[in-house]
Amino acid sequence: MRKSLGEAEWVAAALAALAEEGVAAVAIEPLARRLGVTKGSFYWHFKDRAALLLKTLEEWERQATLEVIATLDSKPPQERLYSLMYSAFNPAADRQYLALASSITDPVVSDVLHRVSKRRLEYLQLCFQELGFPAPEAARRAHLTLAAYVGSKHLTLELGGGLPEGYARQCVDTLLHTLPY
Amino acid sequence: MRKSLGEAEWVAAALAALAEEGVAAVAIEPLARRLGVTKGSFYWHFKDRAALLLKTLEEWERQATLEVIATLDSKPPQERLYSLMYSAFNPAADRQYLALASSITDPVVSDVLHRVSKRRLEYLQLCFQELGFPAPEAARRAHLTLAAYVGSKHLTLELGGGLPEGYARQCVDTLLHTLPY
DNA sequence: ACCTGAACACCGTTCAAGT
């Protein structure tokens, strides 16, 4: 049994710490303890804490965008929205996102979040356009939809759980309601 | 000129640091430098960092709930919603909220955020009820509205500025749309 | 009553030295 550690092990530990205790928990010394090495050894694999954080976030980024979109691409657009909303409103989903939205001050975090939100937004806008909304209207609805997602994630944490009965259904209905003009 | 510092001065400095650089910037040593005293003196006024943070957040809490609600109470409910949305979507507004949504892991932060969100939610629900929506429907719309607010704040930061043209108007229209059944 | 200065703990970072 070689005790040889690599980038992958540090990233995996960091990803877990991130989901469990937030960005601050992506800390070298605690992770080193967890991995059973001294913190000095960290610097053989990474330049500094920011480098570890970046690798960790890029890993999350892949999971949160490409992999999700891949599973949806075969479905019709309205079902994509329902599917996204329902899984999004599952409190267990995407715990890392919240941990991140946190540390927007950190430039590493901020860059990655920017890309992820942008990609999600583009995807949602496409859905609304395929449903027949003209581009500017689709853009606004996409924005509102993503805001509702992001906001709901936060509120779930802040308020400690419970979303109202029928919330996901209500959201999609509201977000899809046809124009009154 | 007495250089006598009190709780108020520390809280004011902390509030500024919070808006400018986030919760992490509510740090004793930097604030002490800013105030021209040694960090040791901090402990005459406060038990520890958490105590300062709490006082600081309670000050923000007052500004963010009571004072806002007071200015709206005279208006009719639909105008309250418009007024809230328009001012909410001003990127300069409520910079502290974002700094906070961040540190939800911190139990001090988490308590205060919980109360603030709860109060905002109750207030919004009342607006929707006064507009004629039955309570459960009003609850869902209130939740979606607050989520849209919270989410939009985040997205504005994450995406660096621009909300789509006509976004605030669209939000209110969408959130107020009459039921299709 | 209010502040300083020195001490210690914790985490980030560096680096010479070990295997």
Place this chain on the structure above:
DNA sequence: ACCTGAACACCGTTCAAGT
């Protein structure tokens, strides 16, 4: 090639000592 151990910087916290 990969890791240890000791060193130093930074911030939180304590406390004896100053005014």
